[in-house]
Amino acid sequence: MNEPVVELDGITKRFGDVVANDRVELTVDRGSVHVLLGENGAGKTTLMNVLYGLYEPNEGEIRIDGTPREFDSPRDAIDAGIGMIHQHFMLVDPMTVADNVVLGNEPRSRLGFTVDREAAREAVTDLTARYGFDVEPDAVVEDLSVGVQQRVEILKALYRGADILILDEPTAVLTPQEVEELFDIFDELTDQGKTIIFITHKLGEALGVADAITVLRDGETVGTVDTSTTSKRELAELMVGREVLLDVEKPPSSPGDVGLEVSDLTVTDDRGVDQVSSLDFQIREGEVFGIAGVDGNGQSELVEAITGLDVPDEGRVYFDGADVTTDSRRDRIEQGMAYIPEDRQHRGLVMDFELLQNGLLGSQHDPDFAPGGRIDWATLRQHVEDIIADYDVRPPNPDATAKSLSGGNQQKLVAGREFERDPRVVVASHPTRGLDVGSVEFVQEKLVELRNEGKAVLLVSSKLDEVQQLSDRLGVMYEGAFTDVVDPDDVTEEQLGLLMAGQDADGVTSVPAGDFEAEAEVGR
Amino acid sequence: MNASDLPSSVRRLLGSLVDASVRERIAISVAALFASLLVGAVVIMAAGLVATCKEPFLALGGSSFCYDPWEVYYQLFVSPFLNDFNTALMLKETTLLLFTGLAVAVAFRAGLFNIGAQGQLVFGALGSALAVLWGAAFVPTGVVGSLVLIPFGLVVGAVVGGLYGAVPGLLKAYADANEVITTIMLNFVATNVAFYLVSTYFKDPASQSVETKSVPAVAQLKPVLGRFESTSFSVWALLTGLALVVVIYYLLFHTSFGYDMRISGIQPAAAAYGGVDAERLVVGSMVLSGALSGLAGAVYVLMVLGRWRTGIPAVGFDGITVSILASNNPLGVVPAAFLFGILKSGSLSISFALGVPKQLVGVLRGLIILFVAMPEFFRMVGLKLGVGDRQPVATDGGRPVEGGDDDE
Numbered sequence: 001m002n003e004p005v006v007e008l009d010g011i012t013k014r015f016g017d018v019v020a021n022d023r024v025e026l027t028v029d030r031g032s033v034h035v036l037l038g039e040n041g042a043g044k045t046t047l048m049n050v051l052y053g054l055y056e057p058n059e060g061e062i063r064i065d066g067t068p069r070e071f072d073s074p075r076d077a078i079d080a081g082i083g084m085i086h087q088h089f090m091l092v093d094p095m096t097v098a099d100n101v102v103l104g105n106e107p108r109s110r111l112g113f114t115v116d117r118e119a120a121r122e123a124v125t126d127l128t129a130r131y132g133f134d135v136e137p138d139a140v141v142e143d144l145s146v147g148v149q150q151r152v153e154i155l156k157a158l159y160r161g162a163d164i165l166i167l168d169e170p171t172a173v174l175t176p177q178e179v180e181e182l183f184d185i186f187d188e189l190t191d192q193g194k195t196i197i198f199i200t201h202k203l204g205e206a207l208g209v210a211d212a213i214t215v216l217r218d219g220e221t222v223g224t225v226d227t228s229t230t231s232k233r234e235l236a237e238l239m240v241g242r243e244v245l246l247d248v249e250k251p252p253s254s255p256g257d258v259g260l261e262v263s264d265l266t267v268t269d270d271r272g273v274d275q276v277s278s279l280d281f282q283i284r285e286g287e288v289f290g291i292a293g294v295d296g297n298g299q300s301e302l303v304e305a306i307t308g309l310d311v312p313d314e315g316r317v318y319f320d321g322a323d324v325t326t327d328s329r330r331d332r333i334e335q336g337m338a339y340i341p342e343d344r345q346h347r348g349l350v351m352d353f354e355l356l357q358n359g360l361l362g363s364q365h366d367p368d369f370a371p372g373g374r375i376d377w378a379t380l381r382q383h384v385e386d387i388i389a390d391y392d393v394r395p396p397n398p399d400a401t402a403k404s405l406s407g408g409n410q411q412k413l414v415a416g417r418e419f420e421r422d423p424r425v426v427v428a429s430h431p432t433r434g435l436d437v438g439s440v441e442f443v444q445e446k447l448v449e450l451r452n453e454g455k456a457v458l459l460v461s462s463k464l465d466e467v468q469q470l471s472d473r474l475g476v477m478y479e480g481a482f483t484d485v486v487d488p489d490d491v492t493e494e495q496l497g498l499l500m501a502g503q504d505a506d507g508v509t510s511v512p513a514g515d516f517e518a519e520a521e522v523g524r
Numbered sequence: 525m526n527a528s529d530l531p532s533s534v535r536r537l538l539g540s541l542v543d544a545s546v547r548e549r550i551a552i553s554v555a556a557l558f559a560s561l562l563v564g565a566v567v568i569m570a571a572g573l574v575a576t577c578k579e580p581f582l583a584l585g586g587s588s589f590c591y592d593p594w595e596v597y598y599q600l601f602v603s604p605f606l607n608d609f610n611t612a613l614m615l616k617e618t619t620l621l622l623f624t625g626l627a628v629a630v631a632f633r634a635g636l637f638n639i640g641a642q643g644q645l646v647f648g649a650l651g652s653a654l655a656v657l658w659g660a661a662f663v664p665t666g667v668v669g670s671l672v673l674i675p676f677g678l679v680v681g682a683v684v685g686g687l688y689g690a691v692p693g694l695l696k697a698y699a700d701a702n703e704v705i706t707t708i709m710l711n712f713v714a715t716n717v718a719f720y721l722v723s724t725y726f727k728d729p730a731s732q733s734v735e736t737k738s739v740p741a742v743a744q745l746k747p748v749l750g751r752f753e754s755t756s757f758s759v760w761a762l763l764t765g766l767a768l769v770v771v772i773y774y775l776l777f778h779t780s781f782g783y784d785m786r787i788s789g790i791q792p793a794a795a796a797y798g799g800v801d802a803e804r805l806v807v808g809s810m811v812l813s814g815a816l817s818g819l820a821g822a823v824y825v826l827m828v829l830g831r832w833r834t835g836i837p838a839v840g841f842d843g844i845t846v847s848i849l850a851s852n853n854p855l856g857v858v859p860a861a862f863l864f865g866i867l868k869s870g871s872l873s874i875s876f877a878l879g880v881p882k883q884l885v886g887v888l889r890g891l892i893i894l895f896v897a898m899p900e901f902f903r904m905v906g907l908k909l910g911v912g913d914r915q916p917v918a919t920d921g922g923r924p925v926e927g928g929d930d931d932e
Binding site: 330 | 780
């Protein structure tokens with residue numbers, strides 16, 4: 001043990017004027033799980049892309065097994081025994097597991113013209129047996145769950161002879177159970193002498209699985225700590241550079257009138273299958289209504305029907321008692337709806353526009369910013385500069401493009417733009433997804449602040465601790481309907497897990513989803 | 525296709541194009557122009573070697589070269605500025621292409637590929653000619669007549685072109701019909717319907733060809749400047765075109781409607797989120813694009829021919845190339861249209877002055893346009909693939925951002 005297999009020495013990578021990695025030092029021991037921890041934009045992925053040959057470093061040296069190496073492309077890195085599993089899988093969906101694993105390095109039949117499928121199958125079976133993977137070589141990739149697809153990616157890297165596996169935020173797409181299974185796989189792999197570099201910004205995961213943790217901040221190495229001698233609090237401070245509150249303070253709620261009501265709402269998809277079926281709930285002003293659930297149980301469709309991106313097939317949506325079911329998206333913005341979309345890079349921001357122009361999105365017909373249809377740049381610039389200052393968007397440059405910002409800063413800009421509309425109703429869909437602790441804290445505090453100011457807040461999130469902490473009432477969604485609506489202070493994570501899986505949880509007390517007539521009483 | 529699949533050398537080349545500043549991009553265009561001239565010179569020499577002529581400009585050993593590249597380029601680029609007739613020809617072409625180039629660029633910005641500029645132009649031209657012929661009966665001659673009839677003709681051309689542009693817009697917005705296909709088809713419809721209408725109902729009985737009567741002189745756009753007397757170029761039309769460049773630029777970059785268009789063009793999902801009504805925007809953009817094409821048609825009738833006649837030149841199609849050359853920027857349309865004007869006038873001079881076959885001139889024009897347009901084209905490809913590293917790759921939970929083009 002304690003034999004360094006990867007050494008990055010003084011790696012500097014610049015993009016134009018921006019220094020993404022500044023003389024970063026990283027030493028990884030053979031057979032260990034090494035976590036690379038840092039906020040979004042700290043330079044973790046950049047550093048690993050340098051190691052994987054995707055970027056050439058401007059300065060510094062890469063040593064593998066003590067030998068200096070230069071990688072022109074991932075091909076060189078693969079030859080040196082490095083494999084990288086990106087968060088976005090690079091699998092061919094309609095092909096089988098075995099076909100995907102050997103893709104690019106197919107065993108050939110004797111004449112060399114055709115792929116030797118049998119040999120491919122055997123190679124994959126050998127690998128799965130050796131590392132104890134539960135993957136069927138003949139299964140078609142598109143039929144597999146995300147967790148299993150990830151294992152196929154790992155198999156692909158192993159098949160190509162990887163000794164060092166880099167995993168970029170592998171847990172972001174997994175359910176809690178799948179995360180456990182992934183960590184079991186880590187154990188199996190390290191037992192057999194493989195080395196794992198694991199990128200994350202989640203403290204709990206880092207502490208749970210790592211042998212050593214290297215923290216990056218603003219492109220620099222803050223330090224490497226031994227997992228056994230550190231704590232969540234210390235890691236959070238190292239990441240953010242200041243003390244972080246891990247719990248949000250929330251005074252008791254004082255609900256007012258009903259701000260948002262959803263009545264008998266049904267949304268079907270293209271195939272005519274119900275994504276949301278006959279859902280009822282009310283959110284009062286000064287209240288956070290949380291929706292928990294595994295992704296894909298109708299949350300996105302529900303949010304789109306409420307925000308006006310989609311028209312429901314049945315049922316009504318009311319703001320302050322007024323029926324807005326068929327109002328356009330623009331009408332709803334004008335009626336005071338703030339909306340943090342789940343995919344900020346797809347919907348919430350125009351990636352090629354500067355922050356300045358992104359500050360206008362949704363307000364482009366607001367007479368304050370565009371009197372008579374002509375954009376008032378001076379007012380807009382002042383407004384965006386205020387958002388940047390109040391929401392601590394970095395870099396504080398209204399003329400930087402949205403895509404040059406890290407995920408957390410992008411989200412802060414979206415949050416600032418939406419919250420500064422002085423909304424009556426706030427819809428936040430996975431508002432802290434992919435954010436680092438500092439930004440998570442910030443966005444969560446803002447949501448509580450809006451609630452305290454008397455806004456009706458709908459919070460959709462797949463993070464249990466988040467919905468539990470922030471919500472006043474919590475609906476658990478499964479296959480388009482609520483399995484239950486509960487008091488978040490009066491339910492355990494285990495019980496929530498059961499409800500999320502569509503099962504009854506014993507001993508849970510339901511609360512009403514709203515003031516409906518008797519038949520709408522909750523607890524289906 | 526993913527950027528990381530490309531060899532690193534290709535990635536680096538595309539990346540440096542994507543990262544080029546405006547000044548560098550102009551420098552690249554100029555360098556490409558010179559490169560095309562060099563390649564063109566080789567083509568001229570080779571063609572001259574194959575051709576037979578009485579007086580070769582150069583004889584080397586047993587072989588003789590008929591065409592002098594220097595002379596050809598002199599005619600192509602310098603002669604348009606040398607006499608008033610050539611200059612007028614150059615500016616006439618530039619003027620028409622300002623309108624159609626803008627038309628295509630506006631649609632491109634909104635994410636729509638309007639190949640139907642030609643059809644909209646044909647109908648705009650016909651509408652304008654008929655309206656002016658009809659309206660001439662009601663207005664006095666003289667300056668008043670001009671002040672009424674010319675704007676009237678232009679407006680009718682724009683309205684007819686806009687209405688015809690609305691057709692593919694509506695089809696796309698409400699029937700999900702791809703505008704590339706529908707606009708191509710509607711070009712044929714326009715040409716043939718216009719031909720039928722004129723030959724059956726509006727034909728000038730005194731004429732052998734399929735054309736309307738000539739619009740009265742008061743309705744024709746005059747050259748204004750004495751030196752362009754008896755040419756078919758009007759300074760007024762050019763100034764109108766240049767003014768429209770400014771108007772469209774302002775519309776796109778400083779108004780709410782332009783903002784809606786631009787976000788719809790580069791990131792439709794964000795546009796929907798921002799409250800843009802996609803259907804209305806598609807129709808609105810196509811109407812605007814069609815109106816600009818129709819205006820080109822009206823200018824063609826009132827400035828060039830004085831009537832509608834079958835066989836209108838492909839100004840609408842050239843507008844597509846002009847727009848690409850200008851990277852769909854209204855301001856860039858001016859130099860791009862100007863280059864086309866020079867090439868048009870210059871190639872006519874070559875045909876008059878030199879014995880160079882017009883096919884060879886066509887090859888030279890094609891080379892120049894190809895060379896100048898390609899860097900912009902590859903830059904668009906690079907942007908699409910997300911290469912280049914002026915901006916650090918932002919990560920969202922470790923996922924490289926691929927701009928706005930990964931919409932489902």
